[in-house]
Amino acid sequence: MGSKLTKRAEDYSKWYNELVVKADLAENSGVRGMMVIKPYGYAIWEKMQAELDRMFKETGHENAYFPLLIPKSYFSKEASHVEGFAKECAVVTHYRLKNDEDGKIVVDENAKLEEELIIRPTSETIIWDSYRRWIQSYRDLPLLINQWANVMRWEMRTRLFLRTAEFLWQEGHTAHETKAEAIEEAQKMQGVYADFSENFMAMPVIKGTKTESERFAGALDTYTIEAMMQDGKALQAGTSHFLGQNFAKAFDVKYTTREGKQDYVWATSWGVSTRLMGALVMSHSDDYGLVLPPKLAPIQVVIVPIYRNDEQLQQLNERIGELTKELRSKGISVKYDNRTTYKPGWKFAEYELKGVPLRIAMGPRDLENNTAELARRDTLEKENISQDVLVTRIETLMVEIQENLFKKALDFRDGLITEVDNFEDFKEVLNTKGGFISAHWDGTTETEEKIKSSTKATIRCMPLDAKLEEGECVFSGKKSQKRVLFAKAY
Amino acid sequence: MGSKLTKRAEDYSKWYNELVVKADLAENSGVRGMMVIKPYGYAIWEKMQAELDRMFKETGHENAYFPLLIPKSYFSKEASHVEGFAKECAVVTHYRLKNDEDGKIVVDENAKLEEELIIRPTSETIIWDSYRRWIQSYRDLPLLINQWANVMRWEMRTRLFLRTAEFLWQEGHTAHETKAEAIEEAQKMQGVYADFSENFMAMPVIKGTKTESERFAGALDTYTIEAMMQDGKALQAGTSHFLGQNFAKAFDVKYTTREGKQDYVWATSWGVSTRLMGALVMSHSDDYGLVLPPKLAPIQVVIVPIYRNDEQLQQLNERIGELTKELRSKGISVKYDNRTTYKPGWKFAEYELKGVPLRIAMGPRDLENNTAELARRDTLEKENISQDVLVTRIETLMVEIQENLFKKALDFRDGLITEVDNFEDFKEVLNTKGGFISAHWDGTTETEEKIKSSTKATIRCMPLDAKLEEGECVFSGKKSQKRVLFAKAY
Numbered sequence: 001m002g003s004k005l006t007k008r009a010e011d012y013s014k015w016y017n018e019l020v021v022k023a024d025l026a027e028n029s030g031v032r033g034m035m036v037i038k039p040y041g042y043a044i045w046e047k048m049q050a051e052l053d054r055m056f057k058e059t060g061h062e063n064a065y066f067p068l069l070i071p072k073s074y075f076s077k078e079a080s081h082v083e084g085f086a087k088e089c090a091v092v093t094h095y096r097l098k099n100d101e102d103g104k105i106v107v108d109e110n111a112k113l114e115e116e117l118i119i120r121p122t123s124e125t126i127i128w129d130s131y132r133r134w135i136q137s138y139r140d141l142p143l144l145i146n147q148w149a150n151v152m153r154w155e156m157r158t159r160l161f162l163r164t165a166e167f168l169w170q171e172g173h174t175a176h177e178t179k180a181e182a183i184e185e186a187q188k189m190q191g192v193y194a195d196f197s198e199n200f201m202a203m204p205v206i207k208g209t210k211t212e213s214e215r216f217a218g219a220l221d222t223y224t225i226e227a228m229m230q231d232g233k234a235l236q237a238g239t240s241h242f243l244g245q246n247f248a249k250a251f252d253v254k255y256t257t258r259e260g261k262q263d264y265v266w267a268t269s270w271g272v273s274t275r276l277m278g279a280l281v282m283s284h285s286d287d288y289g290l291v292l293p294p295k296l297a298p299i300q301v302v303i304v305p306i307y308r309n310d311e312q313l314q315q316l317n318e319r320i321g322e323l324t325k326e327l328r329s330k331g332i333s334v335k336y337d338n339r340t341t342y343k344p345g346w347k348f349a350e351y352e353l354k355g356v357p358l359r360i361a362m363g364p365r366d367l368e369n370n371t372a373e374l375a376r377r378d379t380l381e382k383e384n385i386s387q388d389v390l391v392t393r394i395e396t397l398m399v400e401i402q403e404n405l406f407k408k409a410l411d412f413r414d415g416l417i418t419e420v421d422n423f424e425d426f427k428e429v430l431n432t433k434g435g436f437i438s439a440h441w442d443g444t445t446e447t448e449e450k451i452k453s454s455t456k457a458t459i460r461c462m463p464l465d466a467k468l469e470e471g472e473c474v475f476s477g478k479k480s481q482k483r484v485l486f487a488k489a490y
Numbered sequence: 491m492g493s494k495l496t497k498r499a500e501d502y503s504k505w506y507n508e509l510v511v512k513a514d515l516a517e518n519s520g521v522r523g524m525m526v527i528k529p530y531g532y533a534i535w536e537k538m539q540a541e542l543d544r545m546f547k548e549t550g551h552e553n554a555y556f557p558l559l560i561p562k563s564y565f566s567k568e569a570s571h572v573e574g575f576a577k578e579c580a581v582v583t584h585y586r587l588k589n590d591e592d593g594k595i596v597v598d599e600n601a602k603l604e605e606e607l608i609i610r611p612t613s614e615t616i617i618w619d620s621y622r623r624w625i626q627s628y629r630d631l632p633l634l635i636n637q638w639a640n641v642m643r644w645e646m647r648t649r650l651f652l653r654t655a656e657f658l659w660q661e662g663h664t665a666h667e668t669k670a671e672a673i674e675e676a677q678k679m680q681g682v683y684a685d686f687s688e689n690f691m692a693m694p695v696i697k698g699t700k701t702e703s704e705r706f707a708g709a710l711d712t713y714t715i716e717a718m719m720q721d722g723k724a725l726q727a728g729t730s731h732f733l734g735q736n737f738a739k740a741f742d743v744k745y746t747t748r749e750g751k752q753d754y755v756w757a758t759s760w761g762v763s764t765r766l767m768g769a770l771v772m773s774h775s776d777d778y779g780l781v782l783p784p785k786l787a788p789i790q791v792v793i794v795p796i797y798r799n800d801e802q803l804q805q806l807n808e809r810i811g812e813l814t815k816e817l818r819s820k821g822i823s824v825k826y827d828n829r830t831t832y833k834p835g836w837k838f839a840e841y842e843l844k845g846v847p848l849r850i851a852m853g854p855r856d857l858e859n860n861t862a863e864l865a866r867r868d869t870l871e872k873e874n875i876s877q878d879v880l881v882t883r884i885e886t887l888m889v890e891i892q893e894n895l896f897k898k899a900l901d902f903r904d905g906l907i908t909e910v911d912n913f914e915d916f917k918e919v920l921n922t923k924g925g926f927i928s929a930h931w932d933g934t935t936e937t938e939e940k941i942k943s944s945t946k947a948t949i950r951c952m953p954l955d956a957k958l959e960e961g962e963c964v965f966s967g968k969k970s971q972k973r974v975l976f977a978k979a980y
Contacts, residue, residue, distance in 0.1 A: 062532070064526070067525070069656070086595060091582060097572075105562060119609075133517070
């Protein structure tokens, strides 16, 4: 524990870095840009995985596993793909170490690979190489596969969870008979991601498509969900790509159609990563520490006994033992922290820091009066209630806290969408208020680039629900039909 | 489907290779020694993971995640460890590709790493580098961590699941205050592995310790579970290591004891891998295909409708729809395969190949007579029973099949443990009957090596339950107190 957190208002970035480490989510390892995900952080990631995995399976997907290493030649087969990823690849060149004359461990130059292998930055190429063997006929379609894996992108500037050289993710890769079906799949998975973000992470997102310059390398269309962090910067939380027939052509994946002809299949890919952990932290947490939504909290309720002597602790152990059992039978994850090595005040601060949604304190007087003290992490409010209604109240609060976190984040986000109609206002809003700027854009990459280079704001997405509206590009003054969302982004 | 499987008696090794591919468990990728785990195979692995993960958590362990890449210098810190692993390491030397003058993608020589990074063959070194930061006091102990991850060992000869360059596994890494506690942990996890093997995989194992020459590189003691495959060769299914203070000393992990002194912590590590998939296949499967124990079968019951026309199919869909729902409510995983693109005979063969424990066939006459046909995969027996008792019977059969597979494998294994008392018999049994040979050994590495080089048999383990018995080493004639188990092994 020790020192307090930096406040968000003081230095948001420092607050985030400190919080991730102090709340035991993750830390930097001795390897450049690579993090260690600590048990408490990993427990949250496991909860995310479990829900997402269930959602993928409910939408007909199966898991599989493909090799970590990709031959350089595979990687080069799809031109725009390699262009997008070649600059940040970890390359395996040798397969053995040896002792040199001084007994030092060195790379064995005799064990040089004929062809270099790349640690996957994403698996389209190795997976499509398999799909060529798996797909013969329309009967083999759709092929709906997901992979949970680690991937590697040699980022120059890294930050825990948000941008790390190695990260954990899932990547869906599907193949379809028709273009329409592939587009439908890509949109469906965008919907799954939005559902997960809003209903489990309690993080509102805007669904949209990316502009050409922000698309995935090799995609014809990228569907995105964009979230707003507490510092007014946007965060891309998940993307789903319509890949057309690009990878099918690059890897020669043809199938016999229902009409007996040969055609290339249509593809999608989609992914979310441990970056969501960063988004979760930055959506809800405060100057006291993490704030976790009950649906993703490894510990939903913590119970701390208050006592002066062993006899009192004994009595509390008994009563709280029963309570714990009852709560667990309702599917609530409870921790009873009766360690004698730490004082109640220390424990209160610890679980506040770790974002446990609900804290219960119980002392000898509570036993006498049949009461307990509840403290909500989201509002920091306390209430004293009868033990008779304790379990029901806790069940209700699990739902209330989840909803309250979403509502709070939604109100905050909605307050940070500002319509502007000229470039002066654009810059003014961007530099003072921040958030999403809803503005007309002429649809050209040229304008997009100019706005980016002069303001650092990028087009986060073209919202799916944007309404038709006559307007003029905020930068070029050219005609435009719909507003898009600009923001500075993680 | 297509061609039939090679028979086990003809060519066991070929049978295995064919079966793994034809049953859609895994296949070789285009990358040397690396496999693709296909959805059906991965579904079995997921079931294994879920049970093991539950068992680890029930014994107090938490999951975490550590970097894929390990700096060469970390790797070299524990002398016997690097000795054991350096020969088979994938080495990352560069972090960027570029286009050369001809536009070809090549490694960018300007992006050479100052220190080479090794793809983890196991994670002791990177994890103990973290533990130095995590462990200060006895209050931080025991530290009980597990990681689910991919690892890489550059094996020269590879076989699907049994020996692949990349494989999936879990690795537990724990730190303790005392030697006794660490030894207890290593033994406990050996027990968890044995429990899992016997009660989920239905695969009997012998618990024992490894001889010095067969120990993990860096361990003071290796606890193993050894299984017997149908061809009379042993397979090491899981190991748990007592590491003493070797890694604590190499990475300077000291803690303040209860008495206020500084001491090095005591360590264990333990792991099982996708190799268990190979063991599962080779324990139970037959000349018709896979045989899966119900507790690990992705599909426990498959239902195939037999019909001549749409009306009949319609009626069957209705009845079987109800049945499917009822079975699922009992927690049984059911597939109803009413695809019209395939005939019943094809489906029967397909699910036989895939090892589905129980097949139900139902036709119009069954609807009239209120009956169904059950076919067990383990015994290939069929029975016609009333639909009134169908669900109960299926529930019972799930248990019976699981038990029968274990019993069958146990009888087989027990029949393949032969006590021998001289080297002639040793060689004779090894080359005719195979299996485990229970023999006296003088305890020296020299004798062990001589037996190995002349017969290819290794000491699989010194069984935990070996009884004290005066005897003479089967090779040297020197005195011995206990028998050990020799075998040829995977």
